[in-house]
Amino acid sequence: MKSHKIAVIAGDGIGPEVISEGVKVLKAVSKLNPEINFEFTDFPWGCEYYVKTGKMIADDGMETLKKFDAIYLGAVGYPGVPDHISLWGLLLKIRKGFDQYINLRPVKLLNGAECPLKNVDRSQIDMVVIRENSEGEYAGAGDWLFKGKPEEVVLQTGVFSRKGCERVIRYAYELARKEGKTLTSISKANALNYSMVFWDEVFEEIGKEYPDVKTYSYLVDAACMFFVKQPERFQIVVTSNLFGDIVTDLGAAIAGGLGLAAGANLNPERTFPSMFEPVHGSAPDIAGQGKANPLAAIWSVSQMLDFFGYENWGKAVLDAIEKVMVEKKFLTPDMGGTSKTNEVGDAVVKALEEIA
Ligand code: ATP
Ligand code: MG
Numbered sequence: 001m002k003s004h005k006i007a008v009i010a011g012d013g014i015g016p017e018v019i020s021e022g023v024k025v026l027k028a029v030s031k032l033n034p035e036i037n038f039e040f041t042d043f044p045w046g047c048e049y050y051v052k053t054g055k056m057i058a059d060d061g062m063e064t065l066k067k068f069d070a071i072y073l074g075a076v077g078y079p080g081v082p083d084h085i086s087l088w089g090l091l092l093k094i095r096k097g098f099d100q101y102i103n104l105r106p107v108k109l110l111n112g113a114e115c116p117l118k119n120v121d122r123s124q125i126d127m128v129v130i131r132e133n134s135e136g137e138y139a140g141a142g143d144w145l146f147k148g149k150p151e152e153v154v155l156q157t158g159v160f161s162r163k164g165c166e167r168v169i170r171y172a173y174e175l176a177r178k179e180g181k182t183l184t185s186i187s188k189a190n191a192l193n194y195s196m197v198f199w200d201e202v203f204e205e206i207g208k209e210y211p212d213v214k215t216y217s218y219l220v221d222a223a224c225m226f227f228v229k230q231p232e233r234f235q236i237v238v239t240s241n242l243f244g245d246i247v248t249d250l251g252a253a254i255a256g257g258l259g260l261a262a263g264a265n266l267n268p269e270r271t272f273p274s275m276f277e278p279v280h281g282s283a284p285d286i287a288g289q290g291k292a293n294p295l296a297a298i299w300s301v302s303q304m305l306d307f308f309g310y311e312n313w314g315k316a317v318l319d320a321i322e323k324v325m326v327e328k329k330f331l332t333p334d335m336g337g338t339s340k341t342n343e344v345g346d347a348v349v350k351a352l353e354e355i356a
Contacts, residue, residue, distance in 0.1 A: 003037040004308060007068040007273070009090075011046040013282025014292035014341075015074020021294035021345030022072060022301040025320075028349045029305065029313050032356045036310060041068070047078030047086050047282075056089030062097050070304055071275040074297070077282035088140075095133055098272035100265035101164065102171055103133035104303065105248045105279070106255075107234075110318075112325030113256030114335070117228060124232030125255055128175065131244025132168045133265055135159045136195070138241040160195045160240075165202040171268060172238035173210040181235035184216040186223045186243050199240065224250060252279060259293030259334045262300040264307065274307055276300040290340035293332040295321050298348055313356075320351035 008023065010016035026038050043064075045057040056076070058064070065071060071094065076086045094100070109115050109125035117125075139159035146152045169185070176183035185203040189196040200217060207215055216233070218226070220243045226233050227250050239247060252261035261279035278296035286292055298321055306314035324330055330347035331337025339347075 001035055001037055003039055004069045005039050005041070005067065006304075007065050007071045008040050008042045009045050009071060009073045010042065011074035011076045011282065012048055012078050013075055013284045013287040014280075015046070015076070015282055017287070017290070017292045017341045018278060018294040018297035019072060019074040021341060021348070022297040024345050025298050025301050025317060025348055025352065026304075028352055029310075029317070032353065033313070036313070045090060046074075046076045047081040050081055050085065050089065051078065056086060057093065062093070065094070065098075065273060068273045070307070071273050072300075072304065073275055073277040075278065075280060075282040077284070079284055092138075092140075094275055095265050098267055098275070099134060099269075100267045100272070100274055101132065101134040101168060102264075102266040102268060103131035103244060103248075104264040104266055105129045105131065105244075105251065106262065106299070106303070107231075107248070107251035109255045110260070110322040110325055112322060112328065113260060115254060115256065117231070117254055120231060127231070127234040127237055127251070129237045129239070129244060129248050129251055130168060130172045130175070131239060131248060132164065132241045133244075134241075135161060135164045136241035138245075158192070158195045158240075158242075160198055162202070165199055166206060169203055169206050169238055172236055173206055173213055176213045176236040177210055179236070182214045182216065183236045183238065184218060184223075184234055186218050186220050186237060186239035186247060188220045188243070190219065195240075203238075220247070223247060227251065227254060248279070257334070258296065259332065260295050260299065262296050262303055264300065264303040266307065276304045276307075290342065291333050292341045293334050294341050294345050295325075295348075298345070316352060316355050317348075319355050320348045323351040323355070324348050 010019040030036050030038055050056045076090050107127045109122050137158045141157040141159055143155045187196040187199045189200045258280040263279045265275040267274050302314045302317040324347045330339040330344050
């Protein structure tokens, strides 16, 4: 029997509500297949912890987390705690500290999901966006000169290393080859005349090793337009940290909204644990009311199962989510239903038992 150690950081707001449903689904998988076992350990880190201790994560937190196979994260954010504190104090600390340089976000329109686009073939909204997750525009490099003076200047520097670009682009080519799909790079070399020129060069260079992969290259502005007008153009997409942040929110919007958007932060070498999380935040407006949609958090469980090599179970969980959405009997208010968070989680478990 294989056992996987999972660190659960449920976090703030609706985080704990949606994460407990994801844990429920993982336990169901383990029950349906006794060969797979998960050991869960809860950690109280996040903004509430910050309010009490002045820290987002314990001093030895990263050392502790290192021993796990995966991190399952809810959401961090709390009224009164500035976003940059929660972001840099926990989320980016883990992403950077554990070199999770791949941010993998499925943009797939499931049956039963609402799509705001008209006149598109629903089955063609099916892509995977790979966002560079360790450097680029979010490297945190810059300067603030002559603060408060008339000549004040603020610099925010993008950092694009050869190693950083090559590894994410190579990952994307490998995935496109494995799945027999096209690969699209999104950049902006006409305006960002250093970083994106380099990005495009690396994309082309590495492409020489993958003559079997059909590639496209879009400027980010044009890509945004086509995400809306012709999303069928995209299959596997690779892009920088900032552009990936933006286009994946657009992707979430065309594939059913925040309640359905999942994201994996991967360290493909498995030197460090990878982290799985719903894309949405802590949503304090609906926290504690059982209204939170757990499907994004459950979809990230499907990604975790894929990453552990249980692709058939990852697919079964996704099929179970889709079944619940098509049946429309158990849905949270954001999807037009009247069910509570835990009832939706129970429905997914039931659907999974039927599928498996
Ligand atoms: P944070 O500061 O942590 O990002 P936020 O209020 O910005 O929190 P978001 O996740 O960005 O929260 O979501 C914006 C809004 O979308 C929320 O206020 C909430 O109404 C809705 N929302 C987000 N996630 C969910 C969900 N899982 N289920 C239902 N509604 C959601
Ligand atoms: Mg937010």
